[in-house]
Structure formats: structure tokens, C-alpha cells
Amino acid sequence: MAAAAGVGVTWLVASRSEVTAAGTFFATVAAFTLVAGVARLGAPTSLVYWPARLRAEGQHGLLGPCLRIGLVPVAVASVALGGLLLLAADPIAAVFADHDGRPATADALRALAPLLPAAVLTEALLATARGYRAVRPTIMLDRLLRPGLQLLAVGAVVGLWWAAGGPAPWVLALAWAVPYLPVAVLAGRQLRRVHTSAIANPTAPPPDQTQTARLRRRFWRFAGPRAVASVLQLALQRVDVLLVAALGGLAAAAGYAVASRFLAVGQLANQGISQAVQPRLAEALATGDTDRARDLFQTATGWLVLLAWPLHLSVLVAAPAYLGLFGDAYRDGAPAVMTLAAAMLLATVCGPVDMVLAMGGRTRWNLINVSAALAVMVLISLLLIPRLGALGAAVGLAAAVAVNNLAPLAQVRRAVRVHPFGAGTRAAAALAAGCFGVVPLASVALGGGALAGLAVGGLGYGAGVWMFRRQLAWRELTTLGRRPTITRGRS
Incomplete structure (x- = not known):
């Protein structure tokens, strides 16, 4: 909704x-x-x-x-x-x-x-x-x-x-x-x-x-x-629009806002899953239960990939159709959309890694990571927006997303001893890449169009999710927000 x-x-x-x-x-x-x-x-x-x-x-x-x-x-x-x-x-x-x-x-x-x-x-x-x-x-x-x-x-x-x-x-x-x-x-x-x-x-x-x-x-x-980090995290999500408005004008800002609108949809999946898992993860780390913390992290990441990769891959392969929903004035933003979609594929497969870092008590590390990411985004945006407009802002945000996910991914592996790449994450990534990446691209190559390929891939995705429901912990996902615990074997 x-x-x-x-x-x-x-x-x-x-x-x-x-x-x-x-x-x-x-x-x-x-x-x-x-x-x-x-x-x-x-x-x-x-x-x-x-x-x-x-x-x-x-x-x-x-x-x-x-x-x-x-x-x-x-x-x-x-x-x-x-x-x-x-x-x-x-x-x-x-x-x-x-x-x-x-x-x-x-x-x-x-x-x-x-x-x-x-x-x-x-x-x-x-x-x-x-x-x-x-x-x-x-x-x-x-x-x-x-x-x-x-x-x-x-x-x-x-x-x-x-x-x-x-x-x-x-x-x-x-x-x-x-x-x-x-x-x-x-x-x-x-x-x-x-x-x-x-x-x-x-x-x-x-x-x-x-x-x-x-x-x-x-x-x-x-x-x-966390107070500083949360503001910087918001800046990563919002200041790009303001930079485009300041450097390129309000009309350019509207184009970029439309091009990046799908990001908010993926972020809602991240927020929803993170918020459901967050208190349980805090309890597990507070009591030193690293095994349960790893299970929670991997399960949450598998769910996130399962929900978000279809969106990002669909937007990536059908960017002109997506922008056409908002009017012909916005169709020129396809390169920015594709750049942002590729960045979000990387961010999603890393899971809610910043939340894990925070629940592990490393809020200062979180601050350092977000600060570095914001600095990268602002520097690249200042250099590229005057020349490339919305695409320059997209490149800046994509670089920031990479910094803000890969750095904490290494940190939680070293300090908290957990990683997001469990069986559910691997299964979800393979299913999504095949159904919403390979199938639509094959449809385009055969002259059928990206949207037809996405429709066929969506049917295959539903079947694949059902086949791999155990690895994906589908039962737990469908009861998200009601069950007090998540039970799942490690991988």
C-alpha cells in the first residue's frame, strides 16, 4: 500500500x-x-x-x-x-x-x-x-x-x-x-x-x-x-533532489524526482523487513547469540532480495515504459533510472547491513560510513550535474550507495561475525535474475518487447518462489509482524 x-x-x-x-x-x-x-x-x-x-x-x-x-x-x-x-x-x-x-x-x-x-x-x-x-x-x-x-x-x-x-x-x-x-x-x-x-x-x-x-x-x-548518521542517511536519499534543483533548476529536479521514485518503493521493503527483525536482532546480540543473529540477518536479506530485486530489474530493463507513466516530458530520464536500478541491486543483496551494525552497538562506524558515502555523492554530483543533469545526480547516488553498503558489509563480517549470503539470499537472487533479467532481455532479443518478457518472467517467478519456499522462509515472511521468532537453519 x-x-x-x-x-x-x-x-x-x-x-x-x-x-x-x-x-x-x-x-x-x-x-x-x-x-x-x-x-x-x-x-x-x-x-x-x-x-x-x-x-x-x-x-x-x-x-x-x-x-x-x-x-x-x-x-x-x-x-x-x-x-x-x-x-x-x-x-x-x-x-x-x-x-x-x-x-x-x-x-x-x-x-x-x-x-x-x-x-x-x-x-x-x-x-x-x-x-x-x-x-x-x-x-x-x-x-x-x-x-x-x-x-x-x-x-x-x-x-x-x-x-x-x-x-x-x-x-x-x-x-x-x-x-x-x-x-x-x-x-x-x-x-x-x-x-x-x-x-x-x-x-x-x-x-x-x-x-x-x-x-x-x-x-x-x-x-x-546515530543522530548524525540518520541525518546523513536522509541526506543520501533527499539531498540529490535539492542539488539538482540548485544546479539544474526546478524542472530538472522534477525529472530526477520522477526518475528516482521507484527507489522509495524498494526502501519501503527494506524498512519494513528491518523494522520487523530489528528488536529480535537487538535481543540476540545483547545476549551474545551470534548464531541466531546470523540467521535473522540472512533470512531478512533473502526476503529483501525476494521482494526488491523484481522491482529494480523490471525498472532496469523497461526504463522508458516506467517513465512514460508520468508523461512524455520525463522520458529522457532513462539513463538515470538504469543507473539507480543497478545500484539498488547491489544495495539489496547486502541486506539491512546498517541496521545490523547499529544493533551491534557500532553506531560510530555507521556514522563514518554514511559520512563517507555522502561526501562521495556530493562531490560527484557537484562535478556532474552541471554537465549531465539528472544522470550526474544518479551517478553520484550510485557511488554513495556502493560505499554505504560495502563498507558496513565488511565491518559486520569482522566485528559481529555475520554475513547476509545464506541459502535464502542465493535462491532469491538467482530466481529474480533469471525471471526479471534473463527472460525480459531474451524477449527483447526475439522481438517480443521487455514488457512481454516481464509478464512471462513474473509467472515463472511465482512458481519458483513456491518451489523454493523452504529456503526462502516464505512461511515466516507471510506472517511477518505476528510471529515472535524466526526459526531457520543456518547455511
Whole structure:
């Protein structure tokens, strides 16, 4: 649902707005997301890690202080940065919008600013619930309800302005952000429910001030590097749009945003699987159970390849058809699409490696990796965007993706003693490469076209998944978010 809704919002904005107005919307959402990443203070990862660890160690009395330690600063930071975004909308717009586009960009930023706390708290509250192994609220609220409401809201305003050439960017931005309000309220209610259940029969006495102070220091020592790393990680995902807007104009930014839209679909699969596995992995590493941690990592990677490789391979072999969905004005972005799709094949087969590194307590390493990747992306983008436009940004992002996956892959192998290349990963990669790579390319060579080949490959993929369902741990995937454990042999 989240993936379809995201593509739907992009299609509505791109197809019903002028290219410059669409670029304003995409650039504004990118800026809003970056500011929200700063306001989170790196707390969501700690809010998964520490509740999971405290529960595994039987320290239920510290759960309440842990929530206050993490959530209160995030709430304060989100309100403060929302106010700053409101006041500084004009100078921020001047950074990445040309002179003609600055008023519309500033108006869109001002429309989004009051909703920043709701967006930030939604993620923090749902992350905390996952620390109690409550994955269902994330699935229902953040993967289904929020994107569904965003699609409906954007669709409604587009419909109202259908005859007038499309709504103003600030109206689109407001419609996109308003759904965070009800979702934040519902996320708070879900967290209260799971927290109350967890402390109903505490197994430890209430903590004293010394224990709480020690937890506060450990919480923010863990979260500190992650705070910077999470902002840099968001920058890897969003700053490319802003760089294209600043160096190539808002119209070019719209083209690049459309070309890279499919990345968000693959990232949703990564996020969903990572969030389901994250608390269990934290418990396994906290108790020194390396074998179980390896099983979880390999199972999660196999699932990720199983879900994401068909998308990336399909976009790679049928890039013009994909871009044609958004209008003829965007078809020139095929080389950028193909570059990004190839990079995501590499990223996916490495699995949720940054999450494993973080759950292993190596958040500083995570920070170093993301910093290096961002530096590579910005340097290459600055050199290539003025010459190649969207393709230059795609090359920069592809290089950053390689750095941000290969470096932590080597680190988790050495420090945590796990790797992602189990039987499920190998089976999923072989199936996807054959069905969505070899078959479509053979169809093109025989004159049948890529789309016909993808249709045939999709049928074969379904059969192959069923044949190799045991290696792929398909039963566990279909019950993701409900089962408390994953049982699977190592390879």
C-alpha cells in the first residue's frame, strides 16, 4: 500500500502540474524530510534498541524512564525546528530555488512547518512500539493508513483544481503532510497500550535515580552518533533532489524526482523487513547469540532480495515504459533510472547491513560510513550535474550507495561475525535474475518487447518462489509482524 500510494502521489503531482510546480513540490518535501531527520535526534534507533535490551535483561522497571529519556527531547526539538522552518522559509527557499520559483517554494515550506512535530513523533512513537516487538502498529499506521490518506488528500486537491491546471505547490504539500496528525495520535495510543502491557507484572523493582541517570547517559551515547548518521542517511536519499534543483533548476529536479521514485518503493521493503527483525536482532546480540543473529540477518536479506530485486530489474530493463507513466516530458530520464536500478541491486543483496551494525552497538562506524558515502555523492554530483543533469545526480547516488553498503558489509563480517549470503539470499537472487533479467532481455532479443518478457518472467517467478519456499522462509515472511521468532537453519 505504501509503495503504491507513493507512486500514486508522484504520478498525480507530475501529471497534473507544470514541471516547475512539480519540482517545487518534490524539493519542498525533500527539505521537510531533512529537517524532520534532524529533529529526530537519532532517537528512533535507540527507542528500539533500549526497550528491547531492557526487556531481554529483565529490567522492566527502566522502561518508563527510557521512554521519557527518548521521547521528550524529540518532541521539544521537533517543535523548535518546526518554528525555525516557519520563520526561515524564505532564506531556505533561496538556497535551492531560482528567483522565479522562490515565492512558491517558501509558501510550501511555511505550509509544512506546523506539521513537522507530527511527522517526527509518528516515527519516534512507532519505533518505540517496535522495541516492545509491536510491529503491527508500524504496518497498519505507517505503511497503510498514512500513505493511503496522503494519496486520497493529494488526489482530492488535484481533482478540485483539475480544470485550473493543477493546485499550487503549497496546497499539494499541505495535503501530503496533514495525514501525519491523526497517525501520530493513533501511534501514541498504540505505544501506551504495549507499554502498559509490558510493565503490568514487573520483574524488577522501580529504578533509583542512579540507574535512571546511567540509562540516560547510555541512551544518548548510543543515539548521538546515530543522530548524525540518520541525518546523513536522509541526506543520501533527499539531498540529490535539492542539488539538482540548485544546479539544474526546478524542472530538472522534477525529472530526477520522477526518475528516482521507484527507489522509495524498494526502501519501503527494506524498512519494513528491518523494522520487523530489528528488536529480535537487538535481543540476540545483547545476549551474545551470534548464531541466531546470523540467521535473522540472512533470512531478512533473502526476503529483501525476494521482494526488491523484481522491482529494480523490471525498472532496469523497461526504463522508458516506467517513465512514460508520468508523461512524455520525463522520458529522457532513462539513463538515470538504469543507473539507480543497478545500484539498488547491489544495495539489496547486502541486506539491512546498517541496521545490523547499529544493533551491534557500532553506531560510530555507521556514522563514518554514511559520512563517507555522502561526501562521495556530493562531490560527484557537484562535478556532474552541471554537465549531465539528472544522470550526474544518479551517478553520484550510485557511488554513495556502493560505499554505504560495502563498507558496513565488511565491518559486520569482522566485528559481529555475520554475513547476509545464506541459502535464502542465493535462491532469491538467482530466481529474480533469471525471471526479471534473463527472460525480459531474451524477449527483447526475439522481438517480443521487455514488457512481454516481464509478464512471462513474473509467472515463472511465482512458481519458483513456491518451489523454493523452504529456503526462502516464505512461511515466516507471510506472517511477518505476528510471529515472535524466526526459526531457520543456518547455511
